[in-house]
Amino acid sequence: MLGEARERNRRADEVNELQRQVDEQVLIAVALQEEENQGHRWRGLLGAHWLWVRRNSKVKRVGGWSNPRMGDHPGKLLRELLETKPCGLPGPKRTISRYGGADPGCDNRRGSQVGRRRNVERHRHSRGKNLLEDYFIPTSLYSDVDFRRRFRMQPHLFNKVMHDICNYDAYFVQKCYATGVLGLLPEQKLTAVIRMLAYGASADQVDEIARMGKSTTLEALVRFCQAVETLYTRDYLRRPTPRDLQRLLQKPEARGFPGMIGSIDCMHWQWKNCPTAWQGDYGNRKGQKSIILEAVAGFDTWVWHAFFGVAGSQNDLNVLGQSPVFNDVLRGQGPNVTYEVNNTVYQTGYYLADGIYPRWTTFVKSIPNPRSQKQKLFATYQEGYRKDVERYFGILQARWLIIRGAARMFDEEIIRSIMMTCIILHNMIVEDEYDYDALEVYEPDPMNTALTWIYERPMGPNGEQFEPEPLVRDGHLMTRMIDRYTEMQSSYIHEMRQVHLMEHLWAVKGNED
Numbered sequence: 001m002l003g004e005a006r007e008r009n010r011r012a013d014e015v016n017e018l019q020r021q022v023d024e025q026v027l028i029a030v031a032l033q034e035e036e037n038q039g040h041r042w043r044g045l046l047g048a049h050w051l052w053v054r055r056n057s058k059v060k061r062v063g064g065w066s067n068p069r070m071g072d073h074p075g076k077l078l079r080e081l082l083e084t085k086p087c088g089l090p091g092p093k094r095t096i097s098r099y100g101g102a103d104p105g106c107d108n109r110r111g112s113q114v115g116r117r118r119n120v121e122r123h124r125h126s127r128g129k130n131l132l133e134d135y136f137i138p139t140s141l142y143s144d145v146d147f148r149r150r151f152r153m154q155p156h157l158f159n160k161v162m163h164d165i166c167n168y169d170a171y172f173v174q175k176c177y178a179t180g181v182l183g184l185l186p187e188q189k190l191t192a193v194i195r196m197l198a199y200g201a202s203a204d205q206v207d208e209i210a211r212m213g214k215s216t217t218l219e220a221l222v223r224f225c226q227a228v229e230t231l232y233t234r235d236y237l238r239r240p241t242p243r244d245l246q247r248l249l250q251k252p253e254a255r256g257f258p259g260m261i262g263s264i265d266c267m268h269w270q271w272k273n274c275p276t277a278w279q280g281d282y283g284n285r286k287g288q289k290s291i292i293l294e295a296v297a298g299f300d301t302w303v304w305h306a307f308f309g310v311a312g313s314q315n316d317l318n319v320l321g322q323s324p325v326f327n328d329v330l331r332g333q334g335p336n337v338t339y340e341v342n343n344t345v346y347q348t349g350y351y352l353a354d355g356i357y358p359r360w361t362t363f364v365k366s367i368p369n370p371r372s373q374k375q376k377l378f379a380t381y382q383e384g385y386r387k388d389v390e391r392y393f394g395i396l397q398a399r400w401l402i403i404r405g406a407a408r409m410f411d412e413e414i415i416r417s418i419m420m421t422c423i424i425l426h427n428m429i430v431e432d433e434y435d436y437d438a439l440e441v442y443e444p445d446p447m448n449t450a451l452t453w454i455y456e457r458p459m460g461p462n463g464e465q466f467e468p469e470p471l472v473r474d475g476h477l478m479t480r481m482i483d484r485y486t487e488m489q490s491s492y493i494h495e496m497r498q499v500h501l502m503e504h505l506w507a508v509k510g511n512e513d
Contacts, residue, residue, distance in 0.1 A: 120213075123211060124212075125181075127188070127210070127211040128211075131191060132185070135147055136155075150195075151191075152194065152399050152425070153428070157428060157432050158194075161228075161425075161428075162187070165190070166186050168230065169226075171219075172186045172220070172223070173186060184210075189224075190224070191210050192206040192209065192212050193220050193224045196221055196402060197400050197418070198402075200404065202408075203217040221418075222417070224421070225414070225417040225420075226417060228425065229417060232428065233424065236424045236427040236428055236431075237303070237420075237424060239304075239328065240261070245335055245337065248298050252385070255385055256381060256509050257352070257505075258339045259339040259341070259350060260350060260352060260364070260385075261296075261304075261349040261351060262296045262297055262352075262389070263296070263297055263352045263385070263386045264295070264305075264325070264357070264363075264389060265294075265386075265393070266295075266319055267292070267293045268292055269290055269407060270405075270406040271289045271406065271407045271415070272289075272406035273408055282312045283312065288312070290312030291308065291309060291312055291415065292308070292309075292319050293307070294306070294307040294308070294319050294325070296351060297389040297391075300430055300434050301426075302427055302434075303392065303423050306419075307323045308419045310322060316356045320358075326488060329348075329362070330481050337349040341500045341501055341504050342503045342504050346497060348361055350362050351364070359494040359495065360489050361493040361494055361497070364382065364494075364497065364498060364501065365382070366379045366382045366386075367498075373510075374506045396423070399422075399429075400425075402418065402422070
């Protein structure tokens with residue numbers, strides 16, 4: 001009897017000690033609730049275990065451990081409870097960092113939290129001032145050479161673009177926030193956009209340069225491309241004027257290709273984030289997703305035609321079938337270019353193209369397997385001068401590295417806008433920097449006494465210009481378009497002009513080689 005009484009007293013003391021520990025942990029849980037505002041579940045769970053311990057302690061005092069499912073000692077269960085952190089709740093202990101506050105790394109809360117995200121003080125005003133001192137004041141830190149290398153254009157051209165865009169879109173104008181703080185300078189926004197285009201940088205990288213958030217940088221990029229397209233497409237992706245054609249035809253005529261307007265070819269821009277549902281259309285046989293650009297470039301790498309948006313699984317011939325490059329010719333609005341080659345008069349210009357293009361009157365292709373010396377000379381010069389468009393693609397990718405890398409946008413329209421913006425800016429730079437004065441003094445070829453006559457529009461019987469009648473689906477006007485289309489696809493004229501150009505080139509360049 002005495003031994004049983006001692007055993008009951010020992011168990012009672014043990015239960016009392018456990019109850020004291022539970023009371024201490026309850027106090028800790030209450031303190032955590034006040035500080036972290038997340039102690040409701042923790043206190044309820046801890047209180048439930050405390051009641052469980054009290055209920056089982058009564059069972060022990062009366063009849064010992066009678067429930068087989070509660071065979072574990074309550075002290076062991078409570079220690080496991082205190083040592084483990086329940087999901088979504090703070091632990092019983094808080095660690096203090098060396099900076100005097102609670103360590104944020106020990107906060108295991110999941111999901112969204114109440115309140116707004118902490119704003120980052122980027123010191124936009126001071127960074128804008130430094131940017132102006134670096135590039136945009138008369139006594140700037142960096143020279144015009146550094147500006148040209150980093151912005152891809154001269155300072156006066158950049159200022160022109162900036163002023164035009166600010167007048168077009170008020171988004172780029174510096175405004176005052178609701179808090180009374182001045183916003184970003186237009187120089188900061190355009191610097192971020194140009195760095196993304198020129199260096200292929202991400203929005204996070206230009207944050208260090210312009211102190212702009214990711215969403216602000218991407219919005220500025222999209223708005224900049226839209227503004228450039230709206231303002232400059234008419235002037236810098238225009239049809240060749242008579243003066244433009246005269247300049248375009250002088251250089252090829254000196255090369256031995258009279259009547260040549262430019263070179264045509266296609267380029268692929270890889271699309272990294274192509275939607276899964278579109279990868280069959282935009283992927284090639286190697287699995288690379290891309291979008292195709294068709295371009296016509298002159299000897300000065302000015303682009304006279306740009307067609308972008310065809311899926312990358314197609315080839316150059318498929319792109320030509322969808323391209324509007326010859327729409328003006330079919331409507332009768334194309335420029336009338338008259339020239340003489342080997343005592344034969346032609347009235348249509350042509351583009352130099354590679355072997356995949358069809359044998360049309362608007363193309364001059366190389367000879368696949370040249371045998372005679374005339375054929376070899378013609379193939380050499382044709383393939384060499386056709387590299388004007390290839391050179392343009394190389395300059396475009398080197399000037400705007402965003403095109404050299406894979407496109408990271410998800411929206412195809414934004415990708416198209418970026419490509420057209422890079423092309424327009426390229427033409428603006430060519431116009432600003434190319435030395436056209438050296439071509440004004442033109443010495444005609446003594447072996448070729450024929451000159452090239454250029455007319456902006458077809459001429460009437462009395463010498464006046466007339467407007468072509470609009471085409472309709474049904475009617476006699478449709479026959480004219482079919483006749484023009486049939487003439488444009490004439491392989492006979494293509495082969496005959498190729499032979500005449502070969503004879504002309506041999507007469508001009510044969511003695512030099």
